[in-house]
Amino acid sequence: MFAAGGSMASSSFRRKVGGGLAVIPGTRASVHNGQLLVSTGASSLDSVIGGGLAVGTLLLIEEDKYNMYSNLLLKYFIAEGVVSGHDLFVASAEEDPSSILQELPAPLLDDFHKNNLDKEEKTTGDLQKSMKIAWRYQNLPKLEVTPAARSRFGHHYDLSKAMSSEMLQAVRCHTFFLPTECGSAICCSMGHAYTLLLQSIHRVIQQEGFDGSCPQKKHKNILRIVLQSLGSVLWGDDICCSDHPQYIHSLTRFLHALRGLLRMSLSACVISLPAHLIQNKAILSRVRNLSDTVVGLESFIGSARETNALYKDYHGLFHVYQCPRLNSLLCDVSGTKDLAFKLQRKQFTIEIVIHVELQGVLRNCLHLPPDLSDRASRSSKQDLSECSKVLNAGCAAMTAGRTHLDF
Amino acid sequence: MFVELNHLLNSDLDKLKQEELTLICDIKTDGSFLVHHFLSFYLRAGCKVCFVALVQSFSHYNIVAQKLGVNLTTAKERGQLVFLEGLKSSVNVLLADGQKSEQKNPLQFLSDTSCDLKVLYDFVRNSLALSSTNTWKCPVLLVDDVSVLLSLGVNTIHLLDFLHYCRATICSQLEGNMVVLVHSSDDSEDEENELLVNYLCHHSNLILQVEGLATGFCKEVHGQLRITWKGSCRQKGEKDVVKDYQYRIHDKTVTFFARGTSAAVL
Numbered sequence: 001m002f003a004a005g006g007s008m009a010s011s012s013f014r015r016k017v018g019g020g021l022a023v024i025p026g027t028r029a030s031v032h033n034g035q036l037l038v039s040t041g042a043s044s045l046d047s048v049i050g051g052g053l054a055v056g057t058l059l060l061i062e063e064d065k066y067n068m069y070s071n072l073l074l075k076y077f078i079a080e081g082v083v084s085g086h087d088l089f090v091a092s093a094e095e096d097p098s099s100i101l102q103e104l105p106a107p108l109l110d111d112f113h114k115n116n117l118d119k120e121e122k123t124t125g126d127l128q129k130s131m132k133i134a135w136r137y138q139n140l141p142k143l144e145v146t147p148a149a150r151s152r153f154g155h156h157y158d159l160s161k162a163m164s165s166e167m168l169q170a171v172r173c174h175t176f177f178l179p180t181e182c183g184s185a186i187c188c189s190m191g192h193a194y195t196l197l198l199q200s201i202h203r204v205i206q207q208e209g210f211d212g213s214c215p216q217k218k219h220k221n222i223l224r225i226v227l228q229s230l231g232s233v234l235w236g237d238d239i240c241c242s243d244h245p246q247y248i249h250s251l252t253r254f255l256h257a258l259r260g261l262l263r264m265s266l267s268a269c270v271i272s273l274p275a276h277l278i279q280n281k282a283i284l285s286r287v288r289n290l291s292d293t294v295v296g297l298e299s300f301i302g303s304a305r306e307t308n309a310l311y312k313d314y315h316g317l318f319h320v321y322q323c324p325r326l327n328s329l330l331c332d333v334s335g336t337k338d339l340a341f342k343l344q345r346k347q348f349t350i351e352i353v354i355h356v357e358l359q360g361v362l363r364n365c366l367h368l369p370p371d372l373s374d375r376a377s378r379s380s381k382q383d384l385s386e387c388s389k390v391l392n393a394g395c396a397a398m399t400a401g402r403t404h405l406d407f
Numbered sequence: 408m409f410v411e412l413n414h415l416l417n418s419d420l421d422k423l424k425q426e427e428l429t430l431i432c433d434i435k436t437d438g439s440f441l442v443h444h445f446l447s448f449y450l451r452a453g454c455k456v457c458f459v460a461l462v463q464s465f466s467h468y469n470i471v472a473q474k475l476g477v478n479l480t481t482a483k484e485r486g487q488l489v490f491l492e493g494l495k496s497s498v499n500v501l502l503a504d505g506q507k508s509e510q511k512n513p514l515q516f517l518s519d520t521s522c523d524l525k526v527l528y529d530f531v532r533n534s535l536a537l538s539s540t541n542t543w544k545c546p547v548l549l550v551d552d553v554s555v556l557l558s559l560g561v562n563t564i565h566l567l568d569f570l571h572y573c574r575a576t577i578c579s580q581l582e583g584n585m586v587v588l589v590h591s592s593d594d595s596e597d598e599e600n601e602l603l604v605n606y607l608c609h610h611s612n613l614i615l616q617v618e619g620l621a622t623g624f625c626k627e628v629h630g631q632l633r634i635t636w637k638g639s640c641r642q643k644g645e646k647d648v649v650k651d652y653q654y655r656i657h658d659k660t661v662t663f664f665a666r667g668t669s670a671a672v673l
Contacts (some may be wrong), residue, residue, distance in 0.1 A: 030559050032624070117649050195501070198501060198502065199502065202425070202498075202502050210651075223454070230576070248560075249558065249559065249560030252519065252558035252559065252560075253497075253501070253558075253559055253560055255558075256461075256493075256494070256497050256558065256559060257497045257498050257501045257502070258554065259494055260493075260494030260495055260498040261498055263463075263464040263494055264494075264495070265465075271641070280596070281595055281596040282595055282597035282598070282599070282600070285590075285592065285595045285597060286554070286558040286597070289554065290462075290555070290556070290558060290588055325437060325439060326467065327466070327467055327470040327471065328470075328471060328474070328658070329440045329443065329471060329656050329657075329658070329659070329661070330656050330657075330658065331437070
């Protein structure tokens with residue numbers, strides 16, 4: 001695993017950040033444990049999982065029922081890799097990886113910087129007119145506006161536009177499409193697909209020199225690995241089909257070896273898994289134990305919550321099941337776990353959902369005069385009590401208290 | 408090594424207990440901090456340690472151990488610590504291109520069809536076997552964690568056999584200790600794992616059960632630890648002693664306190 005700071009440093013007074021590895025574009029060192037992080041592309045996801053995805057670890061995304069939103073997160077991750085100039089490895093059994101690459105969201109690079117520039121010019125212009133007292137600051141150099149865009153950590157994307165193909169050509173992309181790798185789709189025996197995939201990843205890591213063990217001649221870079229819908233039937237796996245699958249261990253074995261590969265190389269991996277299809281709960285808990293970070297998407301489509309007033313702004317719930325412990329006893333658990341996501345026209349965001357309810361509770365506790373929004377929420381009180389069941393226990397205690405305090 | 412935990416367990420660096428099987432069982436939380444504790448504790452005590460690490464890389468254990476004041480690299484060089492890096496072995500076995508090295512990989516069962524853990528047992532026994540120039544105290548086997556072996560496709564019966572052989576060799580024959588971590592959960596429906604947990608609970612002398620708070624996340628309390636000293640069967644009528652504590656993990660240590668006396672409550 002790669003800590004950005006000198007992990008072998010004997011003195012505890014040495015600065016942790018700013019080691020040799022931190023110069024890779026699009027990465028930064030974690031403030032908690034000095035771990036080298038890459039962005040997932042969605043800034044709200046980054047903040048939820050502790051600042052970003054640590055290099056050498058694996059993020060497991062449990063897919064929503066109709067697989068609408070989890071694919072978006074994968075695309076964000078790939079797009080961030082393209083913008084940062086990282087190498088990519090995209091594997092899928094369902095759709096051709098090259099078609100996934102065509103539909104990446106467009107980064108908001110130029111606009112962002114133009115806006116920044118405009119703002120700055122405007123403010124300096126204003127300064128010259130109105131604030132004569134600050135004359136001595138006039139000759140100071142302006143803020144550096146364009147540190148090469150790619151070295152920034154995390155970018156913003158516009159989902160309504162597709163990324164231009166020129167940007168894609170600039171990065172090295174390895175694809176793995178199971179039907180073409182297998183020759184014919186039928187010959188894939190159980191677990192064989194995973195072996196092929198593992199060998200392919202291993203080959204890329206060795207040939208391109210992401211191997212931490214062998215010294216790299218060129219400048220160091222990160223490999224982003226994306227595996228879509230792992231464990232689905234198309235991967236030749238039967239864990240989604242039956243309660244007692246014949247090859248129960250093929251996926252977990254693959255994950256263990258993949259974890260080993262990741263730990264030994266400069267790479268970060270995101271896997272999506274159709275968790276709702278897996279019949280045997282035992283497999284799911286084993287898979288979670290073998291991943292580092294585990295998050296889950298639960299969309300409201302087809303559930304009663306879709307029409308619930310509390311959730312009217314959101315498209316689903318976002319669960320953080322597991323946070324990794326890396327190079328420390330502690331793990332970065334964010335305080336609240338009641339998160340919801342929404343998909344706007346241009347972006348995907350994850351927000352804390354509990355605050356809507358808390359406001360009501362606080363107001364009742366403090367006997368503040370109810371305002372309009374409070375009345376609106378009280379009209380849907382039934383819905384709220386229903387929601388209190390689904391939110392986790394800590395929140396449920398809060399809402400239980402609410403019924404006592406209610407008047 | 409957490410001093411507070413040593414007080415709770417009545418363990419002392421100078422007066423080591425022997426022939427003990429300690430089980431760390433975590434439920435919906437991560438009990439790995441106890442593995443780090445026992446690793447640094449036994450290395451400080453001067454025991455010969457064999458560490459079967461299946462979930463994390465060597466550098467992770469090393470960095471955490473340094474925070475606890477123990478250097479694994481030097482311990483390895485001195486021959487005090489034998490470290491099996493499961494992640495590396497797993498990659499080597501699964502990606503071996505037909506070429507067979509003379510030295511057998513301890514995780515050989517991944518490629519064989521027989522799936523028994525004889526090679527792994529031989530590895531453990533050889534690394535802990537008494538030598539003539541023995542400068543270390545009693546041998547200790549640490550496993551983090553046993554549940555992973557089930558995920559890797561080991562038959563439950565083979566795994567129980569392996570644990571039984573290890574117990575017979577290390578705890579009885581060599582008068583050493585074993586510390587084993589296992590995941591457990593009430594609603595996982597993982598029957599194989601439950602069988603494993605039951606077996607280990609029955610045979611262990613000390614059970615450390617780590618559980619997350621039922622009420623959810625709390626800043627001041629990270630979980631609850633239940634310590635169970637099993638009554639030995641030799642003295643009849645002796646009952647199990649159970650004590651509950653809550654704990655909070657800090658950067659370099661862990662504090663334990665009675666239930667309900669955390670800073671969040673008082």
